[in-house]
Amino acid sequence: MAEVAGTGQLVVGVAAASLLVATFLAVVLGGRRRRRDPAPEGARRVVDGQWGGGSGTDVIVVGAGVAGSALAYTLGKDGRRVHVIERDMTEPDRIVGELLQPGGYLKLIELGLEDCVQEIDAQRVIGYALLKDGRNTKLSYPLEKFHSDVAGRSFHNGRFIQKMRQKAASLPNVQLEQGTVTSLLEEGGTVKGVQYKTKSGEELKAYAPLTIVCDGCFSNLRRALCSPKVDVPSCFVGLVLENCQLPHPNHGHVILANPSPILCYPISSTEIRCLVDVPGQKVPSMASGEMASYLKTVVAPQIPPELYGSFIAAIDKGNIRTMPNRSMPAAPLPTPGALLMGDAFNMRHPLTGGGMTVAFSDIVVLRNLLKPLRNLHDASSLCKYLESFYTLRKPVASTINTWLVRYTKSSVPQLTRLGMRCVKLASIT
């Protein structure tokens, strides 16, 4: 994997290029059905008297989702004693974080976590297809200079997270505990740790020189650590299509539909995720049947014939999920003893499919910054030192976020026209 190692700029280039391909076109999307796995085998309860929540902890990580589990493994591998507190260790079942861009996969390799996309029926993604009114074209990621393994990956988010949790839990110096963090413990403006409720309802406190909050897009804890300005321009309505093939295998599909794009991509060898963008903060009511009616009358006529039958079958099956599409610029209030990561820190519209890429890229930056520091106890010096994190993360994070800002500031008709111009310019099949 010689081409991959030491290719920082190229990584950014691929991240940017793949996102450019994706967002430029208002695109992106962003097996067999398996039982949801229980908590990872290696996850251990912190037992009184054993190391875990005691004074020996270097870093507390709140949340073991995409960012938290990767961060716990990364810091654990660097010899830190990490105490992870996650409110639900069972396999998540959700419609987020299912397509990892090639730039994100490169970061996963840098973190030594690339095996987490193995054995989960993940699918390779090598580019996008754009579809409009029966016409379509393909755009490939510019990956010629990379090892053949490098490509996007799409999968069930929960399977991927369980793999990363298992990997983190396999390190003896990483403790995963199921519990809900209720507050940060602050003393004289410095965060000293967290208060949390265990699975059995016990209220406990944990202390560490550094607490990293990765509690996701609905973060309850970010308010003390940043000035959150959350925008919700639209929602995604998610369905799983079965018994059908995408017009272009191994490609994300962006249907330039009216009033908003529709994304389709494989999440296993037998399932296709379909995400319908619905403008505004409210979706049609599921209970009253408005949602099914909207999907059948407005959306279905714009679905390619290869997917139409499965789309209708998925609506009839009723397993329709919704998620608000949130964006939030990074606006940290540097606080000694604590840091935000992942969606708790910074969000961009999921149409970029860049959330996981930003999270992994940020973890690489943080890991490199922390590496030379053995002692994390001088909270104010550490806080000053970590301010460079906000500058160093910008090349990747801003590329992804800026394209997003442009996307969200464009109207859907503008984007559709832009996409159509691309369809016309490229070879049309």
Ligand SMILES: Cc1cc2nc3c(=O)[nH]c(=O)nc-3n(C[C@H](O)[C@H](O)[C@H](O)COP(=O)(O)OP(=O)(O)OC[C@H]3O[C@@H](n4cnc5c(N)ncnc54)[C@H](O)[C@@H]3O)c2cc1C
């Ligand atoms: C509809 C949608 C589709 C998306 N699609 C993509 C995509 O295709 N590709 C992509 O790269 N990104 C995508 N994203 C973005 C991506 O999902 C996020 O960027 C990514 O999941 C962020 O990881 P995270 O660790 O910050 O949050 P999460 O993965 O949500 O993890 C947060 C964790 O914190 C835990 N937690 C929360 N509160 C507490 C608490 N108080 N105490 C303890 N634990 C707590 C939760 O249980 C959870 O496990 C999408 C987002 C949306 C909304």
